[in-house]
Amino acid sequence: xxxxxxxxxxxxxxxxxxxxxxxxxxxxxxxxxxxxxxxxxxxxxxxxxxxxxxxxxxxxxxxxxxxxxxxxxxxxxxxxxxxxxxxxxxxxxxxxxxxxxxxxxxxxxxxxxxxxxxxxxxxxxxxxxxxxxxxxxxxxxxxxxxxxxxxxxxxxxxxxxxxxx
Amino acid sequence: xxxxxxxxxxxxxxxxxxxxxxxxxxxxxxxxxxxxxxxxxxxxxxxxxxxxxxxxxxxxxxxxxxxxxxxxxxxxxxxxxxxxxxxxxxxxxxxxxxxxxxxxxxxxxxxxxxxxxxxxxxxxxxxxxxxxxxxxxxxxxxxxxxxxxxxxxxxxxxxxxxxxxxxxxxxxxxxxxxxxxxxxxxxxxxxxxxxxxxxxxxxxxxxxxxxxxx
Numbered sequence: 001x002x003x004x005x006x007x008x009x010x011x012x013x014x015x016x017x018x019x020x021x022x023x024x025x026x027x028x029x030x031x032x033x034x035x036x037x038x039x040x041x042x043x044x045x046x047x048x049x050x051x052x053x054x055x056x057x058x059x060x061x062x063x064x065x066x067x068x069x070x071x072x073x074x075x076x077x078x079x080x081x082x083x084x085x086x087x088x089x090x091x092x093x094x095x096x097x098x099x100x101x102x103x104x105x106x107x108x109x110x111x112x113x114x115x116x117x118x119x120x121x122x123x124x125x126x127x128x129x130x131x132x133x134x135x136x137x138x139x140x141x142x143x144x145x146x147x148x149x150x151x152x153x154x155x156x157x158x159x160x161x162x163x164x165x
Numbered sequence: 166x167x168x169x170x171x172x173x174x175x176x177x178x179x180x181x182x183x184x185x186x187x188x189x190x191x192x193x194x195x196x197x198x199x200x201x202x203x204x205x206x207x208x209x210x211x212x213x214x215x216x217x218x219x220x221x222x223x224x225x226x227x228x229x230x231x232x233x234x235x236x237x238x239x240x241x242x243x244x245x246x247x248x249x250x251x252x253x254x255x256x257x258x259x260x261x262x263x264x265x266x267x268x269x270x271x272x273x274x275x276x277x278x279x280x281x282x283x284x285x286x287x288x289x290x291x292x293x294x295x296x297x298x299x300x301x302x303x304x305x306x307x308x309x310x311x312x313x314x315x316x317x318x319x320x321x322x323x324x325x326x327x328x329x330x331x332x333x334x335x336x337x338x339x340x341x342x343x344x345x346x347x348x349x350x351x352x353x354x355x356x357x358x359x360x361x362x363x364x365x366x367x368x369x370x371x372x373x374x375x376x377x378x379x
Contacts, residue, residue, distance in 0.1 A: 011215070011216035011219065012215045012216060012219055012225075012317070012321060012324070013215055013328065013332070014216070027219075027224070027225040027226045027315070027317055028219060028224075028225025028226060028315040028316060028317015028318045028321070029317070029318060030314070030315070030317070030318030030319060030321045030322060031318075031321065031322065031325070032318075032321055051321070051324070051325065051328050052325065052328060052329070057329050058329055058330070059329050059330035063332075064332060067328060098318070100312055100314060100318060100319065100322065101233060101310040101312060101322060102310065112325060140314060140318075141314040141315035141317065141318025141319070142315075142318070143225070143226055143315065158228050158313075158314050158315055159270060159271050
């Protein structure tokens with residue numbers, strides 16, 4: 001995926017939105033999950049790069065809402081609503097949640113990918129947003145780019161090339 | 166909470182020295198393994214946002230070969246040894262004596278992977294044992310794991326624990342380069358050691374070395 005100015009980039013533990021003809025992208029998803037919420041009729045999409053499943057894990061006070069699955073989804077919905085999209089029109093596509101490292105440790109971080117996916121799906125259900133397609137799990141990192149004009153989510157991995165979901 | 170103001174100059178210097186001692190030892194071990202003279206750059210200690218962390222080593226999309234291990238004991242945190250893929254392939258060919266091995270494309274041979282993992286084990290082990298001696302702290306590393314993938318996808322594992330309480334990470338970054346290379350460009354070998362102590366651990370290190378923290 002080439003860099004161009006028509007792409008809105010979203011960093012880790014962050015979120016943003018775009019309108020066609022712009023696209024929206026996040027890079028280097030490992031255990032993190034990229035969540036796209038979009039309204040094809042309005043050609044608007046929001047993207048969150050979620051790191052952790054649950055805001056209860058937070059030990060500090062001032063937290064980026066996009067960091068946690070539970071707070072990210074609702075904040076992304078509100079962001080899109082403020083751009084004139086109705087929650088009822090939203091659909092979702094997700095990618096990421098890989099388990100890249102397998103070693104044995106007391107620490108359950110190594111399973112964080114699948115837990116992130118689970119938490120994202122639960123949050124989508126809570127807000128009745130249909131999950132149209134997903135490319136989750138596995139052992140590879142992903143870079144994703146969404147086109148709000150076509151509804152296509154492009155997923156790139158290091159060794160398996162590109163695919164569209 | 167870690168932020169840009171947390172570390173004063175003395176604290177930065179102390180953490181740099183930690184990187185110096187650890188990576189110095191590791192570079193020596195690696196030199197012997199691959200029979201090349203390696204030099205280490207002055208470590209940099211930075212308080213970075215997660216996105217700044219992702220931008221190191223060419224950005225989140227950059228393909229790298231990495232050794233990742235977690236540290237338990239008195240000192241807790243994460244450690245990465247990150248190399249360009251061609252570099253890791255070269256090391257493995259030198260270690261195994263096989264010209265075939267490459268990490269450019271899977272499937273990777275099991276022997277190549279374990280050679281790389283073993284190299285990581287030795288190198289990270291010497292980094293951490295020097296650290297443990299210097300700090301008089303117990304440092305218990307997990308068995309290292311190998312990741313050959315996007316830099317962002319790999320390094321984000323080092324941010325998980327920190328991310329529960331902060332949006333910043335302290336990174337002690339030491340770069341190693343080949344010193345007697347004939348090449349005009351600085352070197353063939355370019356690797357990074359990243360030591361990312363958990364929030365409590367870096368405070369502990371500083372206290373232990375006599376630097377007060379806020």
